[in-house]
Amino acid sequence: MARPYPPSTRATDTDRSAVLALLDGAFTDGQLDAAEHDLRADLLADARTLGDLAALVEDLQDATPPRPTTSIPTGSTPADPATRARRFLLGTVVAAVAAAIAAFWFVGREDAPAEAAPATATVDDVTALPPLVVATPDLLTAQGFAQFVEDHRAKFGDTVVDDLTIWDTYAMFTRAMPQQPNREIEYSYNYGFAPAYDPTTRSLDTPTLDLADVDQVALARLLADAPSMLNVPAGEIAHISVDPADRSGPASIRVVMTNEFSESGSLVASLAGEVLRTWPYGQ
Structure with missing residues (x-):
């Protein structure tokens, strides 16, 4: 009798291909928009376990969590996996995708008045967030800083970051990925928000800061x-x-x-x- 691998099992390229197919299908049937699809596809490059892959599709309809192509016979020990470090997206492709995401998010819309900002709630999945395009003020003023904080709250559902640096027209900040405190993403803020780099490993004891303070x-x-x-x-x-x-x-x-x-x-x-x-x- 066989049993499935646990979520901590290292994923294969076949498993990653299966998840990419699910993401493509979700984009085709309208569950994901272009930015959400591209961001999740980027995250495949850093997905190392079956649990990492499952997290990318668990909120999609008819999405079957990735399963390995083999199973572990009861009472046996899985053999050492061969090196599987091939990435789906090379650095230049990732850069192009990041630029495409930025272009998608930065598509202009008329500036909404400040009082019309939508009510916010805690967000569980950054990849499911809708695009938010905002007018960028002079950030090197107290008024500009205040707007950045509120725009951040509207985008992410909180005001917590690992660090923040702001210039006159743009900002860079790092924050943990939702439900994955061991991963972080650096974002840019310039007429909207966009990932600046691929997710990277984050120490679990990384200190955080609430900008509302x-x-x-x-x-x-x-x-x-x-x-x-x-x-x-x-x-x-x-x-x-x-x-x-x-x-x-x-x-x-x-x-x-x-x-x-x-x-x-x-x-x-x-x-x-x-x-x-x-x-x-x-x-």
């Missing part, structure tokens, strides 16, 4: 005071980063100023706006 009134004051504190001649704020608490200190905001001569200064403050340390230009 940033005191936005204090942030506005901090940005207004930064020029006088950092003393960068004709300087402008280059970027802001927000990092979670770790062994080196509490959760913090870093503001960096620079000018056309690459002269720079920076400061670090708490999420409540208390200045913890400054590095003025020339000192």
Whole structure:
């Protein structure tokens, strides 16, 4: 008598091909749109176990979780699998798909007024999220930061990230994949959200940060005071980063100023706006 392999069993290329066929079918019958299909197809490259593959199709109608082409005879031990490191999508193809996803998500729509933002709920599967195209403000202002936080909440259902760096017109941030805390994705934010790179391994003890904890009134004051504190001649704020608490200190905001001569200064403050340390230009 035979029994099926457990979800932790390493997947074969045949198993991945079967899941890709299910994704293609789901796109054809309208269960997935183009962006959702492409993102899940990208994730196949990093799917190492039958459980990883099942997670990509478990919410689809008539989707049978992937099963191995063989089974384990009762009382026996499966033989060592041969190397199966061939990926479905080479780096250049992944880059092209990422660009296609970005183009799909960035297709313009008229800017909706802020008060018309839809109610949000906790999201279980990032690959099932609908596209969200938003107008990007000047992010290096307290108002721009506030809009980013609300857009993030509308897209993902929460305001939790591993890290965040923002420039004037775009931002980059990393967050864990839903229901897979050992995987992370880095996203870009520029007139919408899009994955910037393939998912990668994430340590289970990676610290996180809730952007809702940033005191936005204090942030506005901090940005207004930064020029006088950092003393960068004709300087402008280059970027802001927000990092979670770790062994080196509490959760913090870093503001960096620079000018056309690459002269720079920076400061670090708490999420409540208390200045913890400054590095003025020339000192």
